[in-house]
Amino acid sequence: MGYTLMHEHIYLDLSKVKNSDDCLLNSFELMVEEFKQLKTLGVERIVDVTNIGMGRNIPYVEQVQLQSGIEIVSATGCYKAPFLPDWFYQQTIEQIAQRFIDEIERGIENNGRKAHIIGEVGSGFEGINPDEHRLLQAAAIAAIETGKFVTTHTSLGRFGEEQLDLFVQMGLNSDRVIIGHTDLAGDRDYLFRLLDRGAYVEFDTIGKLNYQPDELRADLFSQAIKCGYQSQLLLSLDITRKSHLRANGGIGYAYLFEQFIPLLFERGVTEADIEIILQHNPNRILQ
Numbered sequence: 449m450g451y452t453l454m455h456e457h458i459y460l461d462l463s464k465v466k467n468s469d470d471c472l473l474n475s476f477e478l479m480v481e482e483f484k485q486l487k488t489l490g491v492e493r494i495v496d497v498t499n500i501g502m503g504r505n506i507p508y509v510e511q512v513q514l515q516s517g518i519e520i521v522s523a524t525g526c527y528k529a530p531f532l533p534d535w536f537y538q539q540t541i542e543q544i545a546q547r548f549i550d551e552i553e554r555g556i557e558n559n560g561r562k563a564h565i566i567g568e569v570g571s572g573f574e575g576i577n578p579d580e581h582r583l584l585q586a587a588a589i590a591a592i593e594t595g596k597f598v599t600t601h602t603s604l605g606r607f608g609e610e611q612l613d614l615f616v617q618m619g620l621n622s623d624r625v626i627i628g629h630t631d632l633a634g635d636r637d638y639l640f641r642l643l644d645r646g647a648y649v650e651f652d653t654i655g656k657l658n659y660q661p662d663e664l665r666a667d668l669f670s671q672a673i674k675c676g677y678q679s680q681l682l683l684s685l686d687i688t689r690k691s692h693l694r695a696n697g698g699i700g701y702a703y704l705f706e707q708f709i710p711l712l713f714e715r716g717v718t719e720a721d722i723e724i725i726l727q728h729n730p731n732r733i734l735q
């Protein structure tokens with residue numbers, strides 16, 4: 449298997465909560481076109497971390513996979529407050545976990561397509577609220593039961609350590625957890641604390657320059673590589689809006705290869721490092 453982008457969305461609908469049509473990602477033709485270009489850059493697989501409550505649309509995903517030739521991995525789980533579905537509030541942690549387990553073992557929405565990762569499950573800007581606490585506990589139970597990885601959402605990159613604490617308390621090893629959006633924290637010490645604990649750390653908002661310059665992302669990422677953490681690092685773009693696509697004036701998926709990876713090379717990162725991060729690590733996680 450060639451390169452894998454570990455944190456993307458194929459069909460995503462956060463438009464109601466965010467009150468913006470741009471947050472309905474449904475640009476089928478444009479996405480297929482970009483995915484075909486990604487194939488020429490070595491990408492063979494994309495992990496769709498869209499789950500229950502985010503507008504997950506399995507028939508659509510299967511069409512994108514068919515038309516683009518890129519393998520798409522589906523996910524189970526729920527996102528974070530306030531995107532949790534109504535049934536979430538009526539069920540015990542064990543019942544919620546069982547729903548995730550069923551999507552891994554039996555398939556999603558009677559479609560037969562199975563989930564291979566649990567996420568993105570996450571928390572908000574203020575930390576892990578009580579509902580999110582239950583969500584992350586259910587994710588841990590499902591991960592332990594199925595052997596699948598948990599991939600998280602952190603708001604502005606924060607509270608990854610608290611997420612990890614919770615998973616470890618539940619009995620899930622930190623090396624089975626991917627802490628997402630960690631680049632947004634822009635904090636070297638925080639990044640290294642997560643790595644020292646054995647978690648995977650994902651820089652998955654590459655190119656979102658409204659949050660921070662990519663030079664800072666490249667500085668932090670290359671420092672982690674220089675310290676020997678290659679086998680715990682992951683890269684993705686988390687394209688979530690119509691306006692992120694290239695034809696709509698956005699950066700597009702190829703930005704990772706055309707703009708960001710060259711910044712890493714300037715900082716001494718090697719082709720072999722990139723192969724570990726985009727190929728070997730995803731292969732290990734998704735095996």
Ligand SMILES: [Zn+2]
Nearest residue numbers: 568601602629
């Ligand atoms: Zn996210």
